[in-house]
Amino acid sequence: MPSKNKELITELLKSSKLSITETRVKILELFLKSNGALEHADFEKLSGKSFDRVTIYRTLQTFLDKGIVHKIPTTDTSVRYAICRSECREHEHHDHHVHFRCEECGSTQCLEETDIPVLSLPKGYDVRNVEVVVSGVCKACH
Amino acid sequence: MPSKNKELITELLKSSKLSITETRVKILELFLKSNGALEHADFEKLSGKSFDRVTIYRTLQTFLDKGIVHKIPTTDTSVRYAICRSECREHEHHDHHVHFRCEECGSTQCLEETDIPVLSLPKGYDVRNVEVVVSGVCKACH
DNA sequence: AATAAATTGCAACTGTGTTGCAAAAGTATA
DNA sequence: TATACTTTTGCAACACAGTTGCAATTTATT
Secondary structure, three states: OHHHHHHHHHHHHHHOOOOOOHHHHHHHHHHHHOOEOEEHHHHHHHOOOOOOHHHHHHHHHHHHHHOOEEEEOEOOOOOEEEEOOOOOEOOEOOOOOEEEEEOOOOOEEEEOOOOOOOOOOOOOOEEEEEEEEEEEEOOOOO | OHHHHHHHHHHHHHHOOOOOOHHHHHHHHHHHHOOEOEEHHHHHHHOOOOOOHHHHHHHHHHHHHHOOEEEEOEOOOOOEEEEOOOOOEOOEOOOOOEEEEEOOOOOEEEEOOOOOOOOOOOOOOEEEEEEEEEEEEOOOOO
């Protein structure tokens, strides 16, 4: 139901006090379509190169600022983004779930149902956020 | 005791079947000196720009391949390296400890004594490696 | 000390992300 | 719905990170 997604996207943008533009709608559509994390290059590919690199960078930054998406840690220079299903507010991102990176297909998924465990750090460390990135073989590639 | 470090470094390189060069020794010295993670720019600064960018890239890649250092996941485009105190073998890195990123001083430390917890992922996921990156305020900045 | 093998430095290149500014699109108002 | 105002977009240019090929240097071997 694409029309339902459009409504959802419109609401999402409105509630974040962002104007509704073609680029923003399209990028959010791509996020909703793919259930994994996306990186910058994906948007250029998936959108059919219809909009400028710079616009994509700025749109993703805007979404980050508004708490619509969050970044996922990687060990290379790529930056991966995933849509926040919940919990994220403006300038305050808490991704209290595990991220999974498949070594076969290369996709990164948010495991919403898997809570991050409680850690006991040495004395003197003040914990604000915990990121867990698991790598291995995903459901589909198994 | 710098002479003791030199011996240690020589042994480390020999056991990895790497020839002992000025660059490699100096980079390993920097790793042993700093008890946190380093990124490429740090080596240029700390070494006093005495060697080429390309050499640093290649040296770090060699150390990665041999399991002497490992990468730490980040949410930006920077790549952070830490020396492996144990457990890492050639082409097989298992960093079974937590990494801590201080939001005040910007340093990244390996918390060797803090084991990563056991996770229960949904069925169908084959776990090979788990990375835990905690951010907050470190001991020194507290 | 001489030779073979590996490493380094240089130059050039690719790719990623940023900034300023003018044109275009979106929003609000009458 | 036409108008003025604001925001966003696209372009050009730039800055910086990381890579590759090759010749010169350094390290290991005999």
